[in-house]
Amino acid sequence: MDSISQNTPSNHVDTARLGDRLMGMAQIGATPNGGVNRQALSAEDAAARLKMMEWAAVYGFSVTTDEIGNLYVRRVGTDPNAAPIMTGSHLDSQPTGGKFDGAYGVVGGFEALAAIHESGIQTKRPIEVVAWTNEEGSRFQPGCAGSAIFSGKDRIEDHLDIKDWDGVTVREALKAIFATAPDMPYRAAGGTVDGYIEAHIEQGPVLEAEAKTIGVVTGIQGATRFVVEIVGEEAHAGTAPLKLRKDALKSACTIVGALEELMADPTDTVRFTVGRFDVMPGSPNTVPGRVQFTIDFRHPDMDTLKRLGTAIQPTCEANARGCHVSVTQIVDNAPVAFADSVMDIIRAESDTLSLPNRDIASGAGHDAWYMTDLCPTGMIFVPCKGGVSHNEAESATPEDLAAGIRVLANSLTLLANR
Ligand code: GLV
Numbered sequence: 001m002d003s004i005s006q007n008t009p010s011n012h013v014d015t016a017r018l019g020d021r022l023m024g025m026a027q028i029g030a031t032p033n034g035g036v037n038r039q040a041l042s043a044e045d046a047a048a049r050l051k052m053m054e055w056a057a058v059y060g061f062s063v064t065t066d067e068i069g070n071l072y073v074r075r076v077g078t079d080p081n082a083a084p085i086m087t088g089s090h091l092d093s094q095p096t097g098g099k100f101d102g103a104y105g106v107v108g109g110f111e112a113l114a115a116i117h118e119s120g121i122q123t124k125r126p127i128e129v130v131a132w133t134n135e136e137g138s139r140f141q142p143g144c145a146g147s148a149i150f151s152g153k154d155r156i157e158d159h160l161d162i163k164d165w166d167g168v169t170v171r172e173a174l175k176a177i178f179a180t181a182p183d184m185p186y187r188a189a190g191g192t193v194d195g196y197i198e199a200h201i202e203q204g205p206v207l208e209a210e211a212k213t214i215g216v217v218t219g220i221q222g223a224t225r226f227v228v229e230i231v232g233e234e235a236h237a238g239t240a241p242l243k244l245r246k247d248a249l250k251s252a253c254t255i256v257g258a259l260e261e262l263m264a265d266p267t268d269t270v271r272f273t274v275g276r277f278d279v280m281p282g283s284p285n286t287v288p289g290r291v292q293f294t295i296d297f298r299h300p301d302m303d304t305l306k307r308l309g310t311a312i313q314p315t316c317e318a319n320a321r322g323c324h325v326s327v328t329q330i331v332d333n334a335p336v337a338f339a340d341s342v343m344d345i346i347r348a349e350s351d352t353l354s355l356p357n358r359d360i361a362s363g364a365g366h367d368a369w370y371m372t373d374l375c376p377t378g379m380i381f382v383p384c385k386g387g388v389s390h391n392e393a394e395s396a397t398p399e400d401l402a403a404g405i406r407v408l409a410n411s412l413t414l415l416a417n418r
Pocket residue numbers: 135136363364365366
């Protein structure tokens with residue numbers, strides 16, 4: 001505690017350096033509209049990892065990877081037997097994603113590590129910054145693959161044969177990404193971890209509206225995802241009478257309408273999204289024979305999540321209009337609460353730095369969800385402009401971004417000296 005008050009790591013967090021590194025990272029996969037498209041295990045993802053390696057080399061931090069491609073940057077501790085404290089997030093993005101979702105937690109985690117290093121403090125425990133593989137789940141479903149495998153909730157075997165929308169498997173994409181850094185030392189996913197804090201932009205409007213710089217995240221709402229497949233019958237658009245058709249798209253539209261009614265919520269707490277819709281064969285003059293769409297359904301309350309979640313399949317079947325419907329659930333994450341011990345540290349460090357803060361629940365999903373199985377876990381949110389995220393316009397101020405990392409650096413140091 002003494003060494004922390006004398007040479008506080010937060011004093012070494014460099015706002016300009018953090019901003020430069022975030023903007024440098026955002027150039028990898030930059031889109032014409034100012035956003036980022038850096039799909040999991042893509043060439044852009046590989047380039048982002050190489051950038052992390054370059055930065056780590058400057059400080060003498062070691063870099064390793066595991067069987068699912070999680071990337072770990074480690075600063076050693078003084079006790080060789082002590083379990084690490086971890087921080088991090090993800091470098092993959094949505095197809096039309098922003099500069100900060102995920103990248104902030106990785107690049108900011110790295111800035112925290114650099115600041116701790118420059119403060120001269122030797123922590124008892126090692127501190128690791130991790131870039132988790134495929135958090136978004138936009139290329140390979142489901143997401144949070146890296147943290148799910150690290151936590152032991154998923155097995156690597158269950159992910160390797162998952163295909164992206166072009167038929168490329170995780171196995172093939174991993175092989176390609178490993179080939180870009182063939183000398184990177186390997187470590188197995190998993191192991192004992194003593195604490196985890198993830199920094200992230202809020203992705204919602206609350207902090208900005210209330211002029212709070214730091215969100216002390218209390219937990220993550222429950223999240224589920226389903227894939228619905230509707231099989232009808234292809235037919236000639238000019239000849240097949242409407243009455244005889246089994247039009248998979250019309251069935252899908254009716255189903256989505258019925259689901260919309262099922263999910264109607266006057267309190268506006270339910271989050272229900274159909275974000276991907278594939279129509280096959282996708283020809284203007286063939287009656288669609290097959291449709292696949294995704295359902296992302298979230299709620300903070302477990303009972304509601306269960307009640308509405310179990311009504312999805314019967315609702316789909318009841319509105320199939322003569323087509324065959326199958327519903328497969330691919331994500332089933334209960335609401336999770338973060339550790340009081342970690343929240344207390346984040347709150348106290350924010351107060352010490354005179355940063356306005358408030359407790360806040362996360363509507364978005366994060367790798368931290370999986371870490372709660374392993375160790376005391378928490379998250380730090382900073383405001384983002386208008387609450388906009390999963391959008392190329394995502395934006396946050398350099399000052400707020402740096403403030404979050406100052407809290408992170410001090411909190412990690414405290415945890416790593418316990
Ligand atoms: C990740 O961004 C999620 O909440 O789905």
